[in-house]
Amino acid sequence: MKWKPKLLSSLVLLAIFDANAGIMREDVAVQDYRDFAENLGKYSAGEENIEVFKMDGTSAGILNFPMPDFGALNSQGFATLVSPSYVASVAHNTGYTTVDFGNHAKYRTTYKLISRNVHPAYEEWAKDFHAPRLNKVVTEAAPMPLVDPQEVRKQRERYVYFARAGSGTQYQVDPVTKKPVYITGAYEWKSGGTMVNPTFEPSRLRWTNYGPPDSRAQPFSSAIQAGDSGSPLYVYDNVEKEWKIYGVSPWSGTGKTGYEYTSYTLDMQLNFLNQVIAENTDPDVTDVAADGDIHWTAANITQGENSWQWHGVDTELPSQASNDELNASKDLRFAGDGGLIVLDSAVNHGAAKLQFSNDYRVVSAEGANSTWVGGGIEVDKGKTVDWEVNGLAGDTLHKIGEGTLYVNAVGNNGGALNVGDGLVVLAQQANEAGEQKAFSKITIVSGRPTVQIGGENQIESSDIYFGYRGGNLDLNGYDMAFSTINHSDSGAAIINGNADQISTLTLNNTDNQTFVGHLGSKETASNLNVEYTPASSAGVWELAGGADLNQLSVQNGILRLSGRPTPHAGGTVFSDDWIDETYTINQVDVASHATLRVKEHATLDANVMLNKQANLMLDSKSHLSGHVELASGSMISVDQTESKTASTDGNNDVIIDAAISGNGTLKKMAPGALYINSDNTFTGSTHIYSGALILNGSLASTVTMEQNTLLAGNSDIPDLILKDNVQLQPHWPTESEDEAFTPATQTVNGTLSAGNNNQLSIRTHFDSGVAQSDKLLINGDVLSISPISVQVTPSGAGYFTDVDNDGAADNQEGISLIQVAGNATKNSFKLAGEYVARGAYAYNLYAFAPGRSAEEQREVEGNGDQFWDYRLQNNMLTEGDNTVPIDNTPVPDPTPDDDDDTPVPDPTPDDGDDTPVPDPAPDDGDDIPVPPVPTPDDDDNGKNARPAVTPQVPSYLSLPSALLSYNSRVSETFRNQVLANDDKKLNIFFQYLNGEDNYHSTLGFMNYGYDYKQKEEGWLFGGKVLQLDNDTHSLALSLGLSSANLEVTPDAADGNSRTEYTAWGLSSLLSYQYRSGLIVDLASDVAIYDGNVSTDLRGSEVADINATSFGGSVDIGYQFNIGDHKLTPTVGMGIQYLQVDDFTDIDNTTVHYDDMTRPTVRLGMRYRYDWDTANSGKWAITANTLLINDLSDDMTLEIGDRYSNTSNSFRSGVAGSSGMIDVGIISNPTPNVSLNTGIQYQHRLEDEGVDYWQAVAGAKISF
Structure with missing residues (x-):
């Protein structure tokens, strides 16, 4: 289409009033488009190989580039920061007079346009572009790097990927009609887009959006029209590995449906932009060290015989000047050898930026009490400016640049500080009256800067604000107390970078508080202590951004450590999308009656001391590692109550890798799994009221399992009390048959006391050359109201356990599943389902009593053959319908231990369960009303014995003759019927x-x-x-x-x-x-x-x-x-x-x-x-x-x-x-x-x- 200026003017006017923009493809969620434009969710700046998913869960494609940073795009989506004090947009956007950055974050700065700087060719509608100048340098974001559009045209292989964001009226294509469906009006929120292979025209480029199933469709297919005017188009430089701004979108395109819509972007007007900036910049001050001090006067800047002009305003504060007056101020750079700059009088630099490219010291002339205000200060990387002048109340000093601003004035500074890059050291000196305050308030933004405390009494904690993306507050060896931490997002961090002096951060809230930023740093974790001392024991402070600390002291109240929901655009969070946070702390001390609570998606890695009556609570999806010392009366409580869990991301497991010592208790409430993967020596009780305990380690405390719970894992415990319907399982997790078999063992070093309907799940693996099994080893007695059912899951090819072919179950044959060193009965354990099948054959559980067990098979404590051995062997049958070999040898009763008259303790009572615990009793073989367990026979010679098959195998063997017999009979019946009644x-x-x-x-x-x-x-x-x-x-x-x-x-x-x-x-x-x-x-x-x-x-x-x-x-x-x-x-x-x-x-x-x-x-x-x-x-x-x-x-x-x-x-x-x-x-x-x-x-x-x-x-x- 030929570009006609008169026609274009009509289109632009239409774009101002018609909002038909931001067209998104039909199958990718709007939330993804929004997250992309705001660098939220998984679309963090710099992330690579991000996969975009359709709403049906399938892939829409992978972003083959690092995620661009849209922080330089203003919150309304129509202007982009291209220089510290300049934004680029379109000239026909005449309705805006201010901009802000950070997607309307808290503590944001509103920047005023002081000059619109419209392209001179705009009147002919050829260059719809302007580069407004702002009243301050922007701290929330760094300017977007510029690219020469002509270079993009020439080097297509270097500049392949394009991305955009804007806030025009938002539409999404209807999957049926393929027409745009209205979602919201312009400037409500931003959405993003991607494209490749644009068509370059003179002074602009154009692209077409495609939708599925077209192979040209991009993951974030997007089209712009009215309402997106001024939004930027970025291009990725594959050589310098950074995103740059190509241009801005000034007008709408053409199209009949939601797809195949043509959009346009005007080339960045680099010559005009550079001209505007140059016109607003004074020549550099090129001082020479040998010429002495530099004096800044109301008229000029002088050093010896040299003089330089500067342009500011005559009012006391920049805010008191008009836009024209502010625009007349000019940026100034000190680019000489560096040295002492003396302000002979107060300086109001207006909207000008003051840049330092070397080390300087700025002071007031003796007795002048000179101040400096202006558009902001930029300190180059590696340079330090000793700033010994104050600002004025009503003005904020904006600091950018990677260098250091060392604030070292005297008395109370009435001005504020807004820092967006580099380091600011607060080292304000007290005046003769003892007054001392570096700034009236400090705002830390962009995630790049650090504000370092350089002395006592520099700033009140209530006057510190972390804005968009935050930054670091470095206590630098000093202490500070916060009753609240003013912050906007997780970019806020409080650290101590002083390796020689520990800082203490005190949290003394009077009401409930939450902090989603980070405390401490990995590099200096040993230098920061935190004391939680709320004004009331009812106070709660939730930390949700992780920590790296030396010490944490919880004096009273409740301190929570949590993960956090992943932030999405529009303040949206999803229950199944959380960020895991880790709290690495050298030492945690929880005072009496105080509570430390580790919540969902949080890991606490620390040495924890729980004092008397202190409580450590572990919520669902939490993780504890390190070491915990329990004082008398202290408790670790695991609460996996579903109603208390906000997250649906992942399972409800709680994991304890920490070693626990002392004499407190551990209890677990509500369904869910508690994993303990450590050796523990605490001697208080362990009580599992609900769910599962997966113990891969050891405990030194009595374990009580309430009804319908599960104890699993390769574990070692002293005494075990099972209420009704408890499952024991040495292995965890359940392995498939295809995985390599690794046997696990549950060991009870004392007494196992069991109620009714308990079950032991055992895996076995046996081939002719290898016989392995999970095991339950009990070094004490078994006291059971009813038999414990043994559920065996076999693997391997199986083999005939009657290796000596004597037709009997011998005490060294088969696989030992359970051994008991103390009192038990032959019916203490009963095979679930009466047999175990491997292939055709049935295996049974044979109980070898003390005296009949094989000493060399002993795995429980002690020596000799005085132990119970429950072995899985082929079920041997003898001819004559006997189901077990004849038992000619009576099973002896367990020999009582006359030297030990210590009574067996009853299980810890449960208010809701009065299941009695049985007393020890010898096995007389006749008084327990359960089906008999097969008893080994040492005397059978095996001549008429064979391994039993499973009960169904005889039916399989009967099938052929049964079906053939029936088939023969029905065929003969049919023949006889036909021939016997044949009347032709x-x-x-x-x-x-x-x-x-x-x-x-x-x-x-x-x-x-x-x-x-x-x-x-x-x-x-x-x-x-x-x-x-x-x-x-x-x-x-x-x-x-x-x-x-x-x-x-x-x-x-x-x-x-x-x-x-x-x-x-x-x-x-x-x-x-x-x-x-x-x-x-x-x-x-x-x-x-x-x-x-x-x-x-x-x-x-x-x-x-x-x-x-x-x-x-x-x-x-x-x-x-x-x-x-x-x-x-x-x-x-x-x-x-x-x-x-x-x-x-x-x-x-x-x-x-x-x-x-x-x-x-x-x-x-x-x-x-x-x-x-x-x-x-x-x-x-x-x-x-x-x-x-x-x-x-x-x-x-x-x-x-x-x-x-x-x-x-x-x-x-x-x-x-x-x-x-x-x-x-x-x-x-x-x-x-x-x-x-x-x-x-x-x-x-x-x-x-x-x-x-x-x-x-x-x-x-x-x-």
Whole structure:
């Protein structure tokens, strides 16, 4: 588009009144756009590789550049600081007369425009630019570096990334209509934007915003229009590694929708800007040291024969001068050798900046009491100015520059100080009247400066203010007390930079206070002490910005140490976005009845002394490290009450890495986990009222676990009291099976006292070469009202623990899970679920009593075999339905210790729980009403013993023969129904089936052979769908649909199980008959099975089984007709195929069946006799016999574990050869209706096979 000045004037006028600006992409949150523009949230200046997320949580892209600092952009978003006293904006923004910086932060300075400095070409609408001059140098931010736009044009690879911010009317694109949706009006708040690849035009550039899914869309796609006038465009210099200002945005662009909108930025008018600054600057003072002192008079500045002009105002204060008078003042720089500057009279420098580029001393002429006021002072880096003149009340001295201003005047300085860079030392001297005050107030801003106390009585703490981004207050070895700390944000810091003298900061509030700044510094942490001495014990002061201190003394009241919510634009905070803060303190002393509270997202790393009745509180998400000494009556209380927690960022865990000593107590309230990762020697009690204690270390105090709590970790404690429903878990956190196994141990050095329904969770890992386990070691007694349930989580491939093959559980075999040095019973611990599964095999918990344990297996204190050892071993079965080996050796009672008559203390009482603690009692083996624990047998020779499998394995082994037997039977039933009722007509029929199988295996007990019983109830529906006849032969096709519910129950010593199947099948029979009597039958079938395995110990849903079978047979026969009798001998062959899907059961056991094929040879005879009655219709009797020779081999299946590659092969047996007879009776009450009933019986012909009976009843309708 050709740029026409007259048209542009119309556009600019429209931009002044039309607010259609700040267009943001549809899928990135407005809050992110705002945070970007204000350097808040994660968009801190200098941060790199920031990922921007869409509102759906997916990535909008990564910012491939360091985050720009928008601090130089004024709070309203239309002017940018480009020199200490100048901002750049657009000339048509005529409505503003002041600016401020820091996003309207507290304690901000309002700067007045004293000259607008409009570009002379603005009248022709060619250069909509102005560079207003301000009445003071800006302290809140550093000027934005400038770039020559022509260099950007020439070096595109150096200047790639552009960023902007502005406060025009805010819109966001609607994701459906793609049109901008109004959010708020202009100048309410700022939003940001990014872009690349602009198009350069003469004196300006333009860019287009794109939105998703366009690949050109930027993470902060943005378009500007009216309301954003004057907002800057920054460009990143990839060589000098800094952001620079390219230009300002003077006019709106064009576009029809929210995207593909064209925006423009005018080149920075460098020549004009430099001209304006030069016109407002006097020539440098180039003093020479050899020429003596420099005198600043009302007329000029002189040194010897040399003279320099200066321009100020004639009023006492700059604020009393007009804008024109202020603008007539000119900046001045002392750039000579340095030396003494004598103010012969008071100087009002107006709006001028006074710059020092060397070391100078500024004093008043003797007796003149001269003062200096003006636009501000800049001290160059590495230089020091000894400032021995005062200011005036009503004026504020603005100090910038990285150098040092050493304030060393006399008496009370009525002026204020606003410092934005470098160092200011307050060393004001007292006058003869004893009056002494460096400034009336001090404001520290921008995060760059340090104000250092250089003597006593320099400033009142109430007159110190930390503004936007704050800065350092260096106590420099002096003490100071604050009842409040005036600050705006976390940039405030109070430090002591004096390495030789400790400073004490006293906090003596009279009401509740919060400080989000930082106390101390890492470099000088040992030099600052803090004393908290509130006027009332009810006072609370919350520190939320971290600290690095030497000492912290809490004298009374409550001092809180906290993290803080991440600040976002608009004062927004999110509960799940917090900043963690650390308080590193050499020594903390908490006085009697005082409280130190470590709150959420705070870490206290210190040596803490809790005096008598003192309290250290740890809230959710807090962390304590270092060392804590507990005096008598003191307490560490952990309170994880959810209603007291503001943060939802992360979990509620409290972590104690500190070592605790002394004799106070520790208590934990509310759900959540308390981690203690240290060895502790305090002797008071540890009481867990709720949640979990994760102890990876040791305690020297009795631990009481209230109801429904958890004690976990690799730990060592003296005495342990468990109320009801407590969980013990040596390991933490829970590891997946894929991780390397590291065993953990919980050790109780005294007595374990337990209530009801307590559980111990143990992991084991055992392969043939490695056997490891978590352990519970008790060096005292176990006193339990009911058995402690042991839940074992196994890993590894497993192995047979009966290593000597004697069929017995020996005291050195398997894995020791629990050992007790003192009194216990064989039923003190009970295996949860009655067994542990690893692959096919079941493992049990064997209790070896004192005298029967192996000394070399001892891990508890003491020596010899007088200890209880609870070991996990293969559950060994003996033939004859015994579930455990015969126990020929009685378990001896624990030998009482006659030398120790110290009574066992009762658990600490709980007001809400009166669960009694049992007294010690010997184990008589008979008086505890719990299921018996397997007892080892040292005498069994193992000839008739084998490892038990899990109760469901017999059901798995029974599956092939059970399903094949059912499939064979239903196919034969379908065949008999079709052929027995064949009247050469099309028909439909329905049959009800009810039967039972009894299977006998020849594999035997040692080879895991199982008999089983299968019950069947179902139906068969079908009919003849094709009948073709002629004089010599006929052909018929019948189809059938069957369904049945099957229940298979193995007879197994390993445990009770059953499988319930739902079977659906399709059958077909193609029958050909020649008139001479030859018959050929071709049958086929397909069936699907959905099975569910249940056991007594695991309940239902143990395993879900899916299987499919296919079958086919061909039979040839010849029918003989003898009067009303028909006799048909047959011979044939058949085949069945069974496929079972792999599955994993509730015990993580994997099962794989090889595909199974069962070929058979068949020999049979069918018989039918018909007779007719006059009154009751036609009748028939049928009888069929069938001999089946099973030619299949034993079927195999692999049973393993989902976490290992090891499995075991098992033989499942075969359906076997059999003989079957079927007898039925048919009645035809009408010519087209027949009723039938009958019974089948099958008997196995070999030792292995199925005996079954089946009753049928049904009806047929012919057409």
